[in-house]
Amino acid sequence: MSVIAPNFKFSEFVKSLLDNVFWIILIFSLIGLPAVQVILFYIEMPVIDGELLTPFLALTWLADPSRTLPILKAFMTTDLFRIAAFPGFGFAALIAAGTIFIERKMLAKLQLRVGPFYCGKIEGILQLMGDGLKLISKEIIIPAKADKPIFWAAPVIFVATAAAFVALIPVAPGWVVADVDVGLLAVFAIIGFFPIITILSAWSSNSKFPFIGGIRALHQMVSFEIPLILSLLGVVILTGTLNLSEIVVSQTNFPWIIFLPIGAIIFFITILAELERIPFDLPEAESEIVAGWLTEFSGMIYGLVQLGTYLKLYAFAALFVVLFLGGWTGPMIWPPFPEEIITDGIVMGPITAKIPGLPVFSQEMLNGVVWFVIKTMGVIFFILLPRGVFPRIRIDMLLSLGWYKLIGLAFVNIFIALGLLYAGVLGPGGIL
Amino acid sequence: MNKELPPGLALQKVDERIMTLNVGPQHPGSGHMRIIVQIDGDFIVACDPDPGYVHRGEEKMAEYRNYITNIPHLERPVIHDSCNVLYPYVLGVEELLGIEVPERAKYIRVIASELNRCVYTMYWLAIYGIFLGHSTMFMWPAGDRELLIDLLEKMTGARVTHAHFVPGGVRNDLPPNFEDVCLRQVNYFEKRIKEYAAVFYDNPILIARTANTGVLSREDAIRLGTTGSVLRASGVDYDLRKKEPYDVYDELDFQTNVLKEGDSYARSKIPWLDMMESCRIIRHALQKMPKSGSVRVKLKPNPKGKGLDSVYKRVESGRGSLGCYIVSDGKPEPYRVKLSVGSFRNLIALPYLLKGEKLGNMPSVYWSLNYWPVEADR
16 A cells, blocks of 8 residues: 555556557547648658658658658758758747856856756756746636737737747858848848837736836837947948848958947847846836736746747847857867768678768858857847846936937947948958 | 715826826835825826735734733834844833843843844845845845844844843843854955945946935925934934933944935935944944853843833834833733834835836835835834
8 A cells, every 4th residue: 555645556557548548549540640641642742862752761761760861851951940940949949048047047146146956957957947837837817808819919929020030040151041131121120010019918918017017118119229220230331231141241251340349339238128138127127017018927928928038039149149240150160070971881880880961961050050159148148147237227217328329329330330331441342 | 965075085086197006015016015106107296105014013912911021022023123123122121120231231232233233234225126126136135144144043042033132131141152253254244245335336327226316305304204224314413322322332433324415325325334333333342342241130020010100212223213112000011012113204205205206216215215014014
């Protein structure tokens, strides 16, 4: 007789197991198999090494791990992989998770405490998963007089907008979800979308504190958008293009931060304000207006807003890297792929395995990703740092900073860029 | 139906521009109270503090317990500052019963009350930091406060709610080797709080944010009856430790910190400067304290007052003047105990200070008044 589960009976345990197995088989055969059939019918199968990938061939290749690499490679050229995994949503979410971990541990070190410690054994590395599980298991409470469709839609649109922002960021040469010629213009359009979502969610919750927070967020974002856009004009003037990949290529010799430091500083301050981070977290000032426009969110709706916020944080930091720090450019530090693996195969004792499809990624791409991640994490570190050092500022101080100081400095930056362009130092046909 | 309504029930004219916010009692920026704020855009039109959510009837409870059993519950209003809350009551009972306190006990009381003042001020400072969105200033004082709490635990046996002062002295003598430990911890503590200047008090954003907000002039501070750090931040040199010295404060070397500005920044700076003075007092008291001797006069089991008698004693607590009025009618229980606390006096200034301020200044002005909700409600 077990003390932990006094009513435990082995026969009932087996019965419940068989029960589960029965339902799994039933549901799979009734729904799963037809679904697979339908998907296979509609999807155009890739041609690998001259032969069409049939479901049977795919299964045989799954049984042989060395032959799955071509399938993976074929999958990586699809748009689905770029949007969902790399360099789109999955990669951004991974960096966002790393950001949250670094933020917690760094802030804890700054404040003489340990931070997350127990969850996941190693320095609380699984704390974020615990938080996510908690948020998922919580009830979603919606205010009785809220405008329910908009209240539900706002967090989803927020995440979608942040993901659209992520899609424009070039991570490595050729690795970008949406390589559009008006990339920077698209970024401005997406940034202009955030205050609308904020005020929609704040207004739809029909509550006083979110309303005040939403109005504050609206003021803050709209007034900091102007210096943000103006501060980037310097880069556009010097490169003569709006395509983000081409802007990165133009910085192969030196990053723009060397010639446009004022623009970089203005852009950094404005991204702090756009991200509502301390010292500009007035829309979420908890001692004044509880949690600002997030007050009425609960459960996974709140989790979605947080996810969107950190995706936005990654996207802004990556934009800073792309525009001012030279994106993926950097000295080659990734070791070259050992050629003998392709020619001779891998010797494992008596067996020599030849793996077709290697190398999966090119050396340039891996090196670019490493440099991009290093630079992005550096910028993210400096975005997180003020949280431990500064108190929150007041709305009038914020607006006077945005309208009086930053806009004026942004024009100084534009004049510097124009001077460099007409002096013939930089830009198309420049001496450098 | 044209009946005259009493003033409290009269219908107010509602202006469409004005929104009423209930800040509290369930609000991260209120404490155990409610501030009804009326705002026009970002400006506060009117403010009505509404304390009383943690009224526990301490004064009425004191009428049913005798002079000794009153000690543990009379320190509840501010458990972080429990020695200072108990101080006037103990001084009053000693005068009622006619007890002479040993010299060493007086020094121990001064050390304990100064340590307690620092503990309270650190807690207050931590909350002031988080009210301004400065999370480091929440964690640092909350951590450094542990140093002094450890000291007080060695001294009294409890981390908070010490119940250490009794009529006739203190409950226990100091543990062996306490003087050295105390000196070392207090020196380190002083070094730590001086570091706060770099991260908090000299922070340009903090100064820009709190300077010239909620200005209380010298005349208004006196007229509204504020005490303690609020009064001293408005340029009035008033400290009961200097003006009406009790126990051995007249023999110790310290000074009163006075600032002239009267704004939130000055009000938040005075307690921080006072903590350094407290460290000075503790060091001096440790030096001058008799190294041995009795710390407590033995009392009769159930002491009684001498007929109809009353006494009023006050001390300088962490939040200003704290008075205790005790009436005795010759029974073992006091006839009436009245606590006159600094928190409530300072809260009176809040509606005057917040009128016309921005909503963003509300937390800093409110908490710079050195207000402790539980003490005000008693």
